[in-house]
Amino acid sequence: MGEVVNAIVAVAVIVFIFRWATSGSSSSSSDGRSATAALGFRPKNVTQEMVDQIHVMFPDIPPDNIRFDLLRTGSVELTSNKILERGFLDAPPPAYFTLYPRTEASAGPRQPNTTSATSTAHQPSLIARYNLHNMVADSSSTETEAGGKAKWEDTAEKREASLRERKAQMILAARQRMLTQQQGSLSASGSGSS
Known part of the structure; x- marks a missing residue:
């Protein structure tokens, strides 16, 4: 009888440890998995400076289109070359806006670049x-x-x-x-x- 109780306790402990270990790792990687599932590709790291750099070169391209392409390529050069070759960038799918909601600057009329606006204010x-x-x-x-x-x-x-x-x-x-x-x-x- 003592061996059966020990086996039940051991199984319960193993199940508890397994659930605890998998719940911790799934919550940390769920953002990556949901972004990959929503966009259809694994997004690269994109900084606002990368978006601004391309937006300064091509002000007629919407910032959301630039960010979406940068998430795909991860490279300012590749995105710039795509704009030069095609003349436009594809619009992001609706799932993009659930992960990266529009800001006031990109949703409304074009606002001047904040970094250039602050630098000209001090000139x-x-x-x-x-x-x-x-x-x-x-x-x-x-x-x-x-x-x-x-x-x-x-x-x-x-x-x-x-x-x-x-x-x-x-x-x-x-x-x-x-x-x-x-x-x-x-x-x-x-x-x-x-």
Whole structure:
């Protein structure tokens, strides 16, 4: 009788250990298995930088299409080559959106890249970059004209100075147009609200 009880206890312990071991491993790998089953392939690791890198090169391709192809290939080069060869990327299946829900930026209208938006926020303005503060005061009283035909200078230094002057004129003219546009839109909104 003692041997039967020992055998039953041993079987119960073995079943308990087996269930415990398999339940732990299945929960850790269930994400990988469900992604593989839903997508039809084993997804590669994809970072947001990889998606952004391709989206900067091909802004007309939706980010979800880029991520889906990167999950398949795992390579920025292969995905870029596919876009160059075909001109488009396949849209992801509906199962993709259950695993990778759309974000506000990819679901709505195109938003500027956040990394480039933050980097441009810290960059100085063109007036500061080209040190045109003294010319801004002069241009506010007179209308600046950008462009025109430049004459070919004899030396490289003169050509460089001429180019700098033309850049300054173009920047100031663009600034003047922007200020005029802003004043026009303010006056239009002011007259519309009264």
